[in-house]
Amino acid sequence: MRIEFELDARTITVEIAPGETLMTLLRRIGAVSVKDGCSRGDCGSCAVRLDGRAVTSCLLFAAQADGRRVQTAAGLADATGGLHPLQRALVDAGGVQCGYCTPGVLMAAMDLLESDPDPGEQEVRTALAGNLCRCTGYVKIIEGVRDAAALLREAEHD
């Protein structure tokens, strides 16, 4: 079947097998910032935002994205490649080691930052609980997300 959806502000029209997952579809069409860490909804490395909500794309049928808006980590930077404050803060805080979990972490963190401009440590922990990271021990990821919130608040004031 053919579906049409918005992927990081581009319209995608693509032929899919109705049984394939959104994760497989996205990786197949080159949206490889979406990672496959488990294919079972356990690790969060495949997280994307579907109509503005972070979900695990390995547990969605691609067909469910028809007519909807999908955001990935690759779409966060601006058109000229300028890093989003969240990207900047995460990498500068040391929240990126191998970087395999990073795209998923960014998606879950975006969800949080859009609803909570000043999240406390516990809020960040809760928001990222579905994103497994084996490298960082989370300390600097949490720091990075809170730094990003501060950067975004500043930008708001300017």
Add this chain to the structure above:
Amino acid sequence: MPTIAHYHRPPDLDTVWGLLRDAEGSARLLAGGSDLVLRCPPEVDTLIDLSAAGLAGVSVRPDGSLAIGAMTTFSDLLVAAPVTDHLGGLLHDVLADFGSVLHRNQATVGGHVARARMSDLIPGLLAADAEVVVRTEDTSTRALADHLAAPPTTHVLTEVRLPVARGPAAGAFTRFSRSAFDHALLNVACVVHLDAGVVRTARVVVGETGVLGRRLRAAEAALTGRPLTEATIQAAAQAVVAELDPRQDALASADYRRHLAGVGTRRCLQRAAERLGEVA
């Protein structure tokens, strides 16, 4: 990858039902998809996506009972005050620790109940005497407990209802697991309804792997007709330990599960008592 040939997203419930009935077992309803993606049986070739059929949302019905649309996600449920306040916060206990945000954003109440496996929600719903609205050729409302005992083979679950409590009532829920997000080894939900300072009715429900939610009648009997004192609570917890015959598996021994059920019951009843303003 499931060998699905057809995908539908019908605009209303009637069309959903028509498609489901006509597919004669070769179709599955698709809610969030979090369960179905991994477990779609090979004979299924059709998906019927419920997301456009108008089944999402929480409302308060004229009689005060709560209606939770089958397609309401756990995220939406967590911010629905009438639900989280119900029975003093029983479902807040359930929802606050339920899955991760990624999962809550996708999983729906209807899909969860329909999938009918180890559940952190069902014990709470059973303790709250929840009902379900089920669409087949016609629409019927039945107790969740009855529905789970004998679900109609082909049906659409459209709504979960929480009846209003008559008089003071409160409940609590607790779960035990190895890590923050883990299959619970065991969970417990309790609800007590008071009448003039004594327990009029009580629900004590324990869930574990393979048991969606079992009411422990002896514990309920130990509570009924008594004031909700520490002694009553202890008696109920002891009754749970005596009555429960839990399983033994890789996660925990039967002994330990039995012990946890007692601790969980005591803690839930104490919290329910606090919520009722009774001194526990």
Add this chain to the structure above:
Amino acid sequence: MTDKLQVVGHNERKVDGRALVTGQPVFVDDAPAPAGMLHLALLTSPHPHARIRSLDVSAAEALPGVALVLTHENTPTRRYTTAGQGYPEPSPYDARMFDPKVRFVGDRVAAVAADDLATARLAAQRIVVDYEVLDPVLSIDAALAPDAPVVHDEPDSDAFDASRNLAAHATAIVGDVEAALAAAHTVVDVTVETQYAQHAPIEPHAARAELDPAGRLLLTTSTQVPFHVRRIIAHLLQIPVHRIRVVKPRIGGGFGVKQEVLIEDLVALTTLRTGRPCSLVITRAEEFVSSRTRHPMRVRVRLGADADGLLEAIDLDVLSNTGAYGTHSLTVLSNVGSKTLPLYPTAAAQRFVGHAVYTNLPVGGAYRGYGATQGQYAMEVAIDQLADRLGVDALDLRRRNHLRAGGTSPIFRELGEGREGVEQTITSCELPACIEIGAQRIGWAAKRGQRRRDGSWVHGVGMSIHLQGSGIPRIDLAAANLKLNDDGSVNLTLGATDLGTGSDTVLGQIAAEVLGLPLEKVLVTSSDTDLTPFDVGAYASSTTYVSGTAVLRAAEDLRGQLLEVAAAVLEVPVDDLRLEDQRAVAADGRSTSLEELALRSLYAVDQRQLAANASAVLDTSPPPFLACFAEVAVDLDTGRLRVLRLVAAVDCGQAIHPRLAEGQVEGALVNGLGYALMEDLAIDPEGRARGTDFGRYKIPSTLDVPPIEVVLVDSYEPTGPMGAKSVSEIGINAPLPVIANAVHDATGVWLTRPPFTAERVWRALNGE
């Protein structure tokens, strides 16, 4: 120190940070599939121990889209080890690409290459295998039983004593331990038994093979050891090393499991046989079951001490379960001794006896900590038990006994990595400061021994101390090249392998510092066997210390060349010049830019490419040190254990990049925390690993991790590059003992069997 440094000691942006945070296609499986690429699927053994009587692959081959089926019947039969170690590998050559005998559930039986993954998987399921099922060996004790089935009954086994299921054996004896124990004032005797754990990198093993236009084999793989992969694949497939190029792109974590040549042989052979590109990404379940694990061990420590708590004897007896193959069996085993005993040199009598046994269970391998994790757990619990018995503060007991700067241990000489070790004197040790700072931060004096109650919860604090190494002395070789470009930037090419640790950044910083360059003008290319010089790879905590020394030497060489050119330009003696801020500056303040120097030497006068190459093999392996403190609470009703806080004070020498160094410790601590609290591959009675996904095998999430404070203590290692030592492994050793000791402080029970699940704690509280 740091204030004089411009780049080293500063938190520079990670050189690969931008690519990673924008989700660029930088991992093995992100590259677009080349035309005609085949996908591999594996068929693995359902039996722990069986002989393959026959295989029928006809149904698989008949499936449209199937290109090749590999089994023991049509693949090379050379023996090898999958352990990616230096040549000759100290692990036994006990494996074959495919073996007619399978030795654990998950062992390779066949691989199918097909046009797409679904077809490959379907075809793999259609292979019919006739097994002669053999009695399995499912525990250490079963392996050692007199009439135990023999896991490796091949006649040409080169293991220590395969007929008795002994893969490896190691000993070190100093003094008369039995006599010293017999004479000691107090003796404690502790046995711990550790479980199987898996590294669980979030990126599973992935590899691709293709033929380049010249017909050479190009392997792109998620490996920690590109040069060892090249050598081992050449050996196994009997093709010359020069026909193979191995490239490591970004990889999604390793922790030791990617120090193993696990899948490269399959994609390589498929490509060589078919001429088509080939890809294999193993599933999460295969990662758990069929790849590698931490060796489970039974470790017994006996300590003898005088009345003041001065240690007189340490006896360390280790049984390690290496599973079906002996990968890293000898070296991990030796490391239990060589990374545990030296911490306490006051004991004049020390003995280490270790055996690694074969079983029909998942295969042990290299895993961050590398034996130190298991050994130091037993040792640090024993030290606390001794303190408890003597009524001495656990801090004081350690202070009286631990290794110090200027000190040494006979064990350094007696025990190396599978062979004799190298004598060394400690040239930096800030352990006293680490203990001091950690104790203060956790509030040791106020909290220890208090058993504060909070409802059903009781609180306690504990501590432990640790060391690791910095590379393998006189074995690990690293090399680096530097070349100057027109604009004064340099290309730094090196064999070292960045697995997410940030070594490309850290090594670039060292070059930048020496050359007076900002980090962005050091262009780092690593881990490509065609383009970069040799390096053993990322293991044994070697990269900063050994590879860093190679980079430092190359940079110093290039600096010398630059200064010579500058001396000619500015007409001053070389000794009057220094490099600073992208310029060569003379004592009188005149200067010339590196760009001018580059242009001059490339295009104008005395033309040549300014470039340098340097190698490093070091005589020592200076240990980093760590003092770890934990506060825990135990629910007496349920046995639930919560770690409330972790404090780790670390001596890693000069931290080249403090934030990355902290990140290494934090990551290692949380990895160890998972091992202590929840991680367990648990084997069922049929020998199958139970943990096949992250639902069953739990690793910590944000909500399982307490607040963690890492303090990098001021330190300088004179033999290290810019004063640095290693930092990436040490943290993983701490959680087991520090939590066990804190739980004892809270409750009086000793936990000797991880993971410390609520049920285990509850049983311990009930005296079981």
